[in-house]
Amino acid sequence: MTAPGPLVELAAARKDYGTVTALDATDLTVVPGELVAVVGPSGSGKSTLLTIMGTLSRPSRGTVRIVGHDLDSLTDRRLSALRATTIGFVFQQFHLPPGPVVDAVADGLLYRGVARRRRRELAERALNRVGLADRVGHHTHQLSGGQKQRVAIARAVLGDPPLLLADEPTGALDSHSGNVVMELLRELHHDGTAVVIITHNQDIAAAVPRRIALRDGRIVHDSAVDVVDVADGVDVADMETLR
Amino acid sequence: MSRTRPARAFGPRPVRRPRSQPRPTRMKAADVLRVGGAGLRTRPTRVLLSALGIALGVAALIAVVGVSASGRENLDRRLDALGTNLLTAAPGKTATGAAAGLPPDAVAMVARIGPVEAVSAIGKTGAKVYRNDRIPPQESGGIGVYAARLDLPATVGTSLAHGTWLNPANEGYPAVVLGPVAAARLGVRAPGPDVQVWLGRRWFTVIGILAPAPLAAELDTAALVGWPEARRDLDFDGNPTTVYTRADNASIADVAAVLGATANPANPNEVEVSRPSDALAAREAADDALNGLLVGLGSVALLVGGVGVANTMVISVLERRAEIGLRRALGATRGHIGTQFLSEALLLSVLGGAGGILLGSAATVGYSTYRHWPAVVPPWAMAGGLVATLVVGVCAGLYPALRAAHLAPTEALAAA
Numbered sequence: 116m117t118a119p120g121p122l123v124e125l126a127a128a129r130k131d132y133g134t135v136t137a138l139d140a141t142d143l144t145v146v147p148g149e150l151v152a153v154v155g156p157s158g159s160g161k162s163t164l165l166t167i168m169g170t171l172s173r174p175s176r177g178t179v180r181i182v183g184h185d186l187d188s189l190t191d192r193r194l195s196a197l198r199a200t201t202i203g204f205v206f207q208q209f210h211l212p213p214g215p216v217v218d219a220v221a222d223g224l225l226y227r228g229v230a231r232r233r234r235r236e237l238a239e240r241a242l243n244r245v246g247l248a249d250r251v252g253h254h255t256h257q258l259s260g261g262q263k264q265r266v267a268i269a270r271a272v273l274g275d276p277p278l279l280l281a282d283e284p285t286g287a288l289d290s291h292s293g294n295v296v297m298e299l300l301r302e303l304h305h306d307g308t309a310v311v312i313i314t315h316n317q318d319i320a321a322a323v324p325r326r327i328a329l330r331d332g333r334i335v336h337d338s339a340v341d342v343v344d345v346a347d348g349v350d351v352a353d354m355e356t357l358r
Numbered sequence: 359m360s361r362t363r364p365a366r367a368f369g370p371r372p373v374r375r376p377r378s379q380p381r382p383t384r385m386k387a388a389d390v391l392r393v394g395g396a397g398l399r400t401r402p403t404r405v406l407l408s409a410l411g412i413a414l415g416v417a418a419l420i421a422v423v424g425v426s427a428s429g430r431e432n433l434d435r436r437l438d439a440l441g442t443n444l445l446t447a448a449p450g451k452t453a454t455g456a457a458a459g460l461p462p463d464a465v466a467m468v469a470r471i472g473p474v475e476a477v478s479a480i481g482k483t484g485a486k487v488y489r490n491d492r493i494p495p496q497e498s499g500g501i502g503v504y505a506a507r508l509d510l511p512a513t514v515g516t517s518l519a520h521g522t523w524l525n526p527a528n529e530g531y532p533a534v535v536l537g538p539v540a541a542a543r544l545g546v547r548a549p550g551p552d553v554q555v556w557l558g559r560r561w562f563t564v565i566g567i568l569a570p571a572p573l574a575a576e577l578d579t580a581a582l583v584g585w586p587e588a589r590r591d592l593d594f595d596g597n598p599t600t601v602y603t604r605a606d607n608a609s610i611a612d613v614a615a616v617l618g619a620t621a622n623p624a625n626p627n628e629v630e631v632s633r634p635s636d637a638l639a640a641r642e643a644a645d646d647a648l649n650g651l652l653v654g655l656g657s658v659a660l661l662v663g664g665v666g667v668a669n670t671m672v673i674s675v676l677e678r679r680a681e682i683g684l685r686r687a688l689g690a691t692r693g694h695i696g697t698q699f700l701s702e703a704l705l706l707s708v709l710g711g712a713g714g715i716l717l718g719s720a721a722t723v724g725y726s727t728y729r730h731w732p733a734v735v736p737p738w739a740m741a742g743g744l745v746a747t748l749v750v751g752v753c754a755g756l757y758p759a760l761r762a763a764h765l766a767p768t769e770a771l772a773a774a
């Protein structure tokens with residue numbers, strides 16, 4: 116888990132979708148073992164930032180390094196392999212396939228050349244880790260939303276990636292299930308995984324050591340950088356003077 | 359956290375051991391099949407319907423090939439039983455158009471050709487045959503009355519269905535053997551001492567009924583009487599009208615070449631020599647045109663089935679964008695995704711192909727049983743059906759697979 120050097124380095128990263136600039140002038144470093152919350156209004160570029168960090172899309176401009184690899188130097192194939200070994204994803208909509216829970220989790224290592232028997236072994240262990248050992252034989256459609264998200268987390272961390280990216284993991288859950296999921300993410304962080312969570316929930320953000328605020332595609336606040344914690348809503352010009 | 363720091367630019371980094379570039383792993387064949395199969399299992403109705411298209415196409419092809427192969431096998435077996443070494447010589451028309459005859463000693467002369475094993479003959483008489491003496495003379499039912507030599511059935515390769523053949527004891531008496539069609543037309547079901555037909559203005563006793571003679575179909579509609587009896591009572595001139603010749607298989611062409619001149623030395627060009635087994639095979643081969651048409655139709659059905667599979671797969675790719683995005687997030691390469699959808703298309707069409715082979719074989723067996731043929735489905739046809747299915751599967755799956763593979767992961771995830 117303790118890779119030398121940062122997991123993610125963004126330098127002047129920018130992402131354009133046609134005429135829309137979803138992300139601009141973004142510098143960001145995530146080191147192993149961090150727990151980071153990304154907040155910001157809808158459309159501010161949070162998901163875009165996450166997909167760039169997760170190598171699901173390449174920046175239109177700027178540099179992105181993942182565990183030291185410059186994205187520009189990697190082909191799509193190699194990028195996929197990098198994702199398989201380094202990054203786990205959790206989404207708001209779970210994205211679980213129909214079928215047995217254990218197989219859904221085992222898919223987490225499908226693209227890493229691990230034999231099926233071994234995948235299922237690890238899957239059972241991972242389900243145990245997320246507190247769903249008793250649901251191994253169930254089908255995914257028999258689970259509650261909170262349980263589904265825990266299964267999705269088990270799948271994401273099956274290969275022990277050093278980085279876990281979660282896009283509104285509690286967004287589709289009631290507050291109790293949301294708390295259970297957050298507790299789980301905190302445990303993973305405690306065990307050494309770097310976790311980046313996008314959230315709209317102020318309470319969740321407040322309980323996380325590092326907070327990054329986005330507005331109109333720019334980082335307007337990063338608690339690891341800024342000495343003063345500025346309230347959300349400060350405009351960009353103000354932020355520049357703060358830096 | 360204490361170790362974080364601003365990263366506006368990449369400053370000097372602590373020296374890291376050089377990292378090798380990450381390499382994707384190849385999916386195991388079992389995993390490819392499982393993932394492809396899982397995609398199909400979740401949509402069973404759609405899968406069955408689009409596999410059915412392929413199945414019908416393959417079934418049509420297999421059935422056409424199978425039925426035609428069964429028919430050919432049946433013909434081969436019949437020809438094996440009948441022998442392909444029978445030649446017939448019949449008088450053609452003279453230059454003036456009148457019916458020609460063969461000289462009375464034609465049989466004896468043909469028998470002198472070296473490789474000839476057996477010779478027999480029939481001679482057409484002018485007589486007519488009726489069910490009884492009250493039928494108007496013009497209603498002769500198309501039955502020809504022939505004088506027949508005693509060795510006719512052995513030479514032609516036919517046998518008696520009922521009763522007995524002519525023999526030296528009765529060939530000079532009013533006894534008749536009927537071809538199967540002639541018997542039916544005359545209403546004779548079985549021969550017997552009291553079964554008589556009105557032939558040449560007198561009563562003839564029916565002593566036998568022939569089995570069908572595939573190599574001499576003219577006998578099926580014939581009434582056959584002894585040679586001496588025909589000469590005596592039916593104004594028969596003694597000229598054979600068809601000479602049947604069995605010759606050594608190896609020399610059959612040589613015999614055919616001299617048969618005309620031997621049977622009728624005076625007018626060799628008037629003799630029509632033919633090999634009935636060839637005619638039989640040719641008649642069967644005439645079905646090939648129909649078979650070609652059916653194969654064409656089957657191919658079109660297969661093609662339409664392929665279009666169905668392609669359609670199913672394209673829809674499947676559209677519906678499963680989120681799944682594709684997720685798989686990319688789990689580390690699937692474009693190749694992995696493409697392979698998954700291609701294997702799905704292949705499974706789908708192989709499923710259809712296997713069903714089609716079963717269906718086509720069943721149809722072949724059913725039809726062959728109905729026709730009393732041996733059922734034959736050539737292994738090459740089954741292999742061909744499977745190969746055609748695979749080709750169709752690849753063609754139908756390629757475009758959807760490429761589409762799935764080149765879907766941007768973010769776009770795929772956003773579609774959910």
Ligand SMILES: Nc1ncnc2c1ncn2[C@@H]1O[C@H](COP(=O)(O)OP(=O)(O)OP(=O)(O)O)[C@@H](O)[C@H]1O
Nearest residue numbers: 132135136137156157158159160161162163164769
């Ligand atoms: N694939 C895309 N094509 C075009 N525009 C896009 C695409 N993805 C995002 N955008 C635009 O980029 C901007 C940032 O989108 P993003 O999804 O990153 O916002 P977000 O902060 O995650 O919002 P939310 O909280 O609603 O999820 C938005 O204006 C959005 O419309």
Ligand SMILES: [Mg+2]
Nearest residue numbers: 161162163282
């Ligand atoms: Mg978002």
